[in-house]
Amino acid sequence: MQYTFPEGFWWGSASSAAQSEGAANVGGKAPTIWDHWFETEPHRFHGQVGPANTSTFYERYREDIALMEQIGHNSFRTSISWARLLPDGHTVNQEAVDFYNKVIDELLAKGIKPFIGLFHFDMPMYWQEQGGWESRETVAAFAKYAELCFKLFGDRVACWMTFNEPVVVVEGGYLYDFHYPNQMDFKRAAQVAYHMMLAHSLAVKCYRALSLPGQIGIVLNLTPSYPRSSHPADLKASFIADLFFNRAFLDPAVKGVYPQELIDILREHDQMPVVQSGDGELLAAGKIDLLGINYYQPRRVKARMTAINPGTPFLPDWFFENYEMPGRKMNPYRGWEIYERGIYDILINLRDNYGNIPSYISENGMGVEGEHRFIGEDGQVKDDYRIDFIRGHLQWIHTAIAEGSNCRGYHLWTFIDNWSWMNAYKNRYGFISLDLDSQKRTVKKSGEWFADVSRNNGF
Incomplete structure (x- = not known):
């Protein structure tokens, strides 16, 4: 079967400043939480590889953008480093302005539409x-940073994303200890989540006030919550999981309000964030133009089979347990289920329940450990598994579009094997293989395949 996508479909990939730039202590950049955490606890990072040792985009952006053009990109998402642009929180770093101007101009010169994020985990x-996102002062500072970015680069950047996966900041930093500051405190987590959405809304408000011609949105990792069975207890478990991990960000971003069911749960358990007068109007002003969707795996849940000790910290897990579906297809390297239909279910949910908001797949990808095992005699990584993964998801995206979904594009995570937080370079995701020692770039088989897909606008 031939799968042809709508004219103007965005074909490309995604990365972030912290994961690709390197130059952590170069060009006037100040430390982020990742620089600090790696300095204090390097043993928590795979192979003890930190954020200074990434794919050196700061020095090699021209080479990398030429490779993007070679493999058929017409769009690319990355982010600006807040710590590079405003290293002391207030003073503009001209070296950073020059760097981001050159990146944006180079992308445009190669016919690649830049999608620019403002925050990708790198506080x-x-x-x-x-106080980080627990503080209203940080919320106000983010709005000023966003406004600066819009004024500096908004004449050429037509697609802005305020945050990437805000729920991961909440989960990792304040619930499950896989991001700094490594807390487990739901009430603080709720405050962080709330303040991030206020910061998002302030940024959107700033953007609208400048009357720029582009679009502004947010990137959310939407993970469908599938119940084990149709039993009411399992259905309730999946409903609550969806509230915590999807709708807590999706509803305010698209509808401008929080789900009442979530508010009721937080009030019942005394976990509400501090809310100030005027916040409701601010959230309503933060409704987006465009939604980025990151999808990797489904969430399968069931009603809890064991009781919760009320003396333990309050967590979303009080309401459900994870469920491993028998016979599921797995990526054994990442430990994640591969369920291509999930991307269709997300798009149809947006069509039916969120006004069919314009959207695009901002991340989807397959991390594989030890890809050197698949290098052919010609020195190329023969990642047919990645081609199969992308093809399977694109087929379901195509089906959703045929059924009325307003999906505008597909970006793989990621362009080149990049640094991935605590996992560093354990798993490789890129269209381009990276030799970390020599920094040599080599196009994988999937990159060549994707070039054909992009140029044919289908497969």
Whole structure:
């Protein structure tokens, strides 16, 4: 069967400043929470590889953008480093302005539409020490940073994303200890989540006030919550999981309000964030133009089979347990289920329940450990498994579009094998293989395949 996508479909990939730039202590950049955490606890990072040792995009952006053009990209998402642009929180770093101007101009010169994010997990240590997202001061600072970015680059950047996966900041930093500051405190987590959505809304408000011609949105990792069975207890478990991990960000971003069911649960368990007068109007002003969807795996849940000790910390897990579906297809390297239809279910949910908001797949990808095992005699990684993964998801995206979904594009995570937080370079995701020692770039088989897909607008 031939799968042809709508004219103007965005074909490309995604990365972030912290994961690709390197130059952590170069060009006037100040430390982020990742620089600080790696300095204090390097043993928590795979192979003890930190954020200074990434794919050196800061020095090699021209080479990398030429490779993007070679493999058929017409769009690319990355982010600006807040700590690079405003290293002391207030003073503009001209070296950073020059760098981002050159990146944006180079992308445009190659016919690649830049999608620029403002925050991708990389809180400047300066603001973390002031309380991070627990503080309203950081919220106000983010709005000023966003406005600066819009004024500096908004004449050429037509697609802005305020946050990437805000729920991961909440889960990792304040619930499950896989991001700094490594807390387990739901009430603080709720405050962080709330303040991030206020910061998002302030940024959207700033963007609208400047009357720029582009679009502004947010990137959310939407993970469908599938119940084990149709039993009411399992259905309730999946409903609550969806509330915590999807709708807590999706509803305010698209509808401008929080789900009442979530508010009721937080009030019942005394976990509500501090809310100030005027917040409701601000959230309503933060409704987006465009939604980025990151999808990797489904969430399968069931009603709890064991009781909760009320003396333990309050967590979303009080309401459900994870369920491993027998016979599921797995990516054994990442430990994640591969369920291509999930991407269709997300798009149809947006069509039916969120006004069919314009959207695009901002991340989807397959991390594989030890890809050197698949290098052919010609030195190329023969990643047919990645081609199969992408093809399977694109087929379901195509089906959703045929059924009325307003999906505008597909970006793989990621362009080149990049640094992935605590996992560093354990799993490789890129269209381009990276030799970390020599920094040599080599197009994988999937990159060549994707070039054909993009140029044919289908397969």
